[in-house]
Amino acid sequence: MDTPPNTTGLPPALTLALDIGGTKITAGLVDDAGTLVHRARLPTPRGDAEAVWAAVDALCTETLAAAGGRVRGVGIGCCGPIDRTDGTVSPINITAWQRFPLVERVTDAVGAPVRLHTDGACMAIGEWWRGAGRGARFLLGMVVSTGVGGGLVLDGAPYGGRTGNAGHVGHVVVDPDGHPCTCGGRGCVETVAAGPHLVRWAREAGWDAPAGADARDLAGAALAGDPVARRAFRRGGRAVAATIASVAAVCDLDLVVIGGGVAAAGDLLFDPVRAGLADHAGLAFLEDLRVVPAALGGDAGLIGAAALVLTGD
Structure with a gap:
């Protein structure tokens, strides 16, 4: 052309x-x-x-x-x-x-x-610039989807660390004896909260899922009242909360923005995240930490x- x-x-x-x-x-x-x-x-x-x-x-x-x-x-x-x-x-x-x-x-x-x-x-920079994170000085952006990813804005500027990989929060360990992760480690939050792992756990716990079911199907079952599906989201949400509490304590965050396909389940994820934070984020300087949904979606x-x-x- x-x-x-x-x-x-x-x-x-x-x-x-x-x-x-x-x-x-x-x-x-x-x-x-x-x-x-x-x-x-x-x-x-x-x-x-x-x-x-x-x-x-x-x-x-x-x-x-x-x-x-x-x-x-x-x-x-x-x-x-x-x-x-x-x-x-x-x-x-x-x-x-x-x-x-x-x-x-x-x-x-x-x-x-x-x-x-x-x-x-x-994702974190986009939400900080034009989305739900506008004005935040110390922000963690998280993507909870097929995997779990993240990025940091510290003191009002994107922070990449030595190689550009700072904020790789999907590989914060939340279960030292948990499932192997694709990163080579074990028990990363991604192995608990990412969509395919939510579905895997629910199947193992007795969810009668149709062939090829994914996290969207799991969310539909949870909204319809399926107890196993709801437990899967509670388990995933609490793992995300433990990750946030750890990163927030290290980086002194004031805001966490969560997006991604699993986050699109709304309160199914955010309710256990906030409940988990009440248990894990006990330091006084984390009292004002806010967790909000992303505003820009996939963009x-x-x-x-x-x-x-x-x-x-």
């Missing part, structure tokens, strides 16, 4: 954002006000490294064309671990990518500056990825 040249002499007003996860890859265009003006999505391929890259490349091409051929830059939120120093990614749930040179590939494909962070960090990661470019993070 031919695109007209930019003859205004002004920088392009749109940022290309990528949100790369183990289930889907989403690309978008975000304006300087943080408004998502274009979105495209593909499932994450299960093939080799180049098959996954081909999907990212196709989305970059389509989205760049929608922008008229030029963008201010590219912000990437990718499931981790990542290495911001060398621009590579080694996601636990995209096993074909090991030290994959994502920043280099995207830079070559788009021809614009590229910024990289974890998908959880981008938070794209908006946060764009903010990486706009702030130069």
Whole structure:
């Protein structure tokens, strides 16, 4: 597709954002006000490294064309671990990518500056910039979905740590003798609260689930009064609460924003989270800690990825 040249002499007003996860890859265009003006999505391929890259490349091409051929830059939120120093990614749930040179590939494909962070960090940044976390100085953003991820904003600025992986709260250990985790550890909150693990536990506890049932089906059963389904959400919510209490004590948080597919179950998750916090967050400086639902839904990661470019993070 031919695109007209930019003859205004002004920088392009749109940022290309990528949100790369183990289930889907989403690309978008975000304006300087943080408004998502274009979105495209593909499932994450299960093939080799180049098959996954081909999907990212196709989305970059389509989205760049929608922008008229030029963008201010590219912000990437990718499931981790990542290495911001060398621009590579080694996601636990995209096993074909090991030290994959994502920043280099995207830079070559788009021809614009590229910024990289974890998908959880981008969710947190998006909610802090334009969502439920506006104005918070010490914020944890959590995604509770197929996995559990997160990111931190500390003292009013995104915090990535030494390699860019700070805020990887899905691998806070809540059950030292629990199930093995894909990270190589055991008993991480992800093994308790993530959607597939909620379903696994409910099945083992006697939930008579239809074939292929997922966390949405489990939520429907819980809302209909199924006692096992409700226990599964209580168990998951209390594990999330224990994680929040630990991270809040270390980072002196004032706000936690929770999004993701499991969080969409609403009070089924949030009621046991808040009850769990009453048990676990007993320190006086945590008395004012608030836990709220995310406001931007699935767009938070794209908006946060764009903010990486706009702030130069």
